[in-house]
Amino acid sequence: MVTDNPAFEARCLVRGAASATLATQAAGQPFASLVTPAAAGDLSVLLLLSSLSEHTRQLRAEPRCALLFQGQAAEANPQTAPRVTLTGLAAPVPEAEVPGLKARFLAKHPYAALYADFGDFALWRITPAAAQLVGGFARALRLRGADLLPDPTAVAALAAAERDILDHMNAGHAAALAAIAAALPGGGPGGWRMVALDPDGADLGFGERVLRLNFSAPAADPAAVRAELIRASQEARPGSA
The missing domain is CATH 2.30.110.10 (Electron Transport, Fmn-binding Protein; Chain A)
Incomplete structure (x- = not known):
């Protein structure tokens, strides 16, 4: 990178x-x-x-x-x-x-x-x-x-929103997480879940395996995280909306 x-x-x-x-x-x-x-x-x-x-x-x-x-x-x-x-x-x-x-x-x-x-x-x-x-x-x-160090304002904003973002992704976007995980180094099929989030990316976990999704740029707020996750999903699934 x-x-x-x-x-x-x-x-x-x-x-x-x-x-x-x-x-x-x-x-x-x-x-x-x-x-x-x-x-x-x-x-x-x-x-x-x-x-x-x-x-x-x-x-x-x-x-x-x-x-x-x-x-x-x-x-x-x-x-x-x-x-x-x-x-x-x-x-x-x-x-x-x-x-x-x-x-x-x-x-x-x-x-x-x-x-x-x-x-x-x-x-x-x-x-x-x-x-x-x-x-x-x-x-x-x-x-x-x-x-x-990352921007403290971004760190605080994402810490406050992390649980909601994780719950939202794990409850409603399992297919997107599976596609993202499959496209990451060391990834593969499985019930992948988003387990952690920070301004630079997210961690996806399945059993004892954890993969790192790096964002394309630091995310300052939940809206930027959403854009990064959409980008990652679209890159993993070409042609998806």
Whole structure:
């Protein structure tokens, strides 16, 4: 995905990633581990971490960290893969915010419901400070936090409308969702449902599989989301109204 909006491009990579590499450190010694992230509407990165993990202990001592998100390489050379390195500060999610943000995490990683309520697991949030986007070989640029993050007004507008939009699509547009899912990488037949929404796109889920639908541009309000979903449906079903 190459666009004329690098911040949007970077956010789509972050939101679409099923896994990422988390970089932490202890006493100056770097440490890297595999994690399964989910992005909230404001692009804060949610991680379900065990207190038994080395990286969790390191984040408690030093919250500064980085995440590497990687897309698919266009060629045999892995360096052609688009990727984003996001830096930020990690902290446990306050108890009052856990229910809503845990639901967001489980929408992205439904299999995690098996252990999400174990006593040693807790939801963490990484607040982005900056990022570097590498859009392929020899295409790199840095993004300050203010340039990377989505419009707060759009985030709030879609958060308020998300449940209504999801209910509307799942109750009345199952065929359109199935067609969209079939056209996405990794998609196929099934009872696909829209499980999450943000200004940059939507997540479609079926069982433990989750697909990412990127919008063609950031959506500022429900009307823009509707236009994007109509576009995606028409592209998936040429000739449909």
